[in-house]
Amino acid sequence: MDTSEKTAVFDRVLQTEGYCFRGLAQPFPTHFHGHYVLGLVEGGIRELACRGQTWTLRPGSLMLLSPGESHACTQQEGTLDYRSANVSIEAMLTLAAGLTADGKLPVFSSPVVEDFPLAQQFHAFHRRLMAGDSAAAEEALLLFLSGLLEPAASAPAPEPCRAEAAAARIFIQEHFAQRISLDQLCRHTGLSKSTLLRAFTREVGITPYRYLETVRVNEAKVLLERGVPPLEAALKTGFSDQSHFTNCFTRHIGLPPGMYQNIRNERGETDGLPD
Template sequence: MFREEATFWTSEELPGVELLRAVYLDQSFPPHAHDTFALGVIEEGALAMRYRKSHFVAPRGSVGFALPGETHTGYAGDRRGWRYRMLYADPSLLCRVTEELGRRTAFPFIPECVLFDDELALELLRLHRLLEDSSSSPLELQTLLTWSLARLVLRHASDRPSPRRTRDGTTLAQRVRQILENRHAERISLEELAEESHASRWYLLRTFRETFGMPPHTFLVQFRVRRARELLRSGKEIAETATAVGFCDQSHLTRAFHRIVGISPGRYVEGLRPHRKAEEDRAPIVSGTLRKKRNQSR
């Protein structure tokens, strides 16, 4: 039987990369999108998700992938939950590899979110495990990352489908999104949103959901969490960050952060300290409660 836990960390050798090793039983990620690309391996159980308006299940041994900005969900596809290792990386890293491969496109289009590629899975697992050890060779880490991304592009990238003609609704949805991002720290109402975007409430809600796969209020919470991550990376305190991005208090930020990111803001801040071994000073999350690790030397 799995036990719920999550570990987040970064590495100085791979700037622009964040790592997550987790076991989730009851975690259910709401519709959300990353400003990074997500790439990882399911080690046990199965992860189910809705991606590009279809349902998928990523079983043990498969590779999960999500494009930047692509709305998706995540929940247990197995009664036992799932255990996985994920890598969240700046899109520029994949763009650079794509260019070095001689591809014309700036960012490769990976149409599938579940990839069945044993060699890629083994490379990613090896890289992820090495990144838990601060003594790992920078050359080896950078080589494994580059080789894995190149394999991803060469084996799984395809031509991006031709975009549909822009409709009035899409233009409206983009306008609403801009309003929400500009006013994310405010308590904006649907009436204000409709008035500022010059649309009826129903048309606004329908077109926004059709374009982004989620209603405006869900997008707003997601954007607040994204902005919170930026502020936390800059060194801002958690309580101060909560009010700065529009949450009532720190507890509201913590609940939303854990629901979307899978860890608490405190664990996220702790993981931003590079060269920390993943097994040291990292308490598991059990039933949503952080267990403090006792210092055996005292």
């Protein structure tokens, strides 16, 4: 009896499938895919046959397969806990612009990578992919691919691009209530996605999407303190709906918007009492 748990999503913006497997014991015969497969083992030990070699996948191992790359895998110990993303060739070609020396599709030097920081970056990307947060997932995927491909890139290191990062920061501050995409920021600054992402993160300390979220939450706090209802505050600060606003606000502040507003109102009333 199969007791494994399987979860799958499809992000239409990224044209990427996301999968989570828990307790999987199923072997897979030799096969190949028409897309890129990026995976992270989180539990169990599995053997991967690929490129004429046998590789051992353990918790923390990254598996990287290019389209058309034949492989087979079998479980060796325990059951497999695994998260993966299937990235279409078209999506990878867009993502690779600025990451590879010639802007062409990436070729992974090894199908298995043992790198803890890279594994953490992939995990961060995958959580956002499974949550349906396309903008944050795209940023996290670009950061992961940048860390993965940069050591093999022959292109010279990019310039700091401080002026462009500052321009992107100002654009976000002035247009936070509107829908802002990474493509839009790239058109505004004249930089590729990967270059802008690296420059902005280096200069500001967080990614453009996280900066946008922070600006929106800070502006929403001001509105809540003025007594604006949470739903209205969400819409005025660019959040797509109240659920997204509540999740983001709670993640940043530690309290949901309604509770924060109640606390501020109570404090304001208390502060207004005579001595």
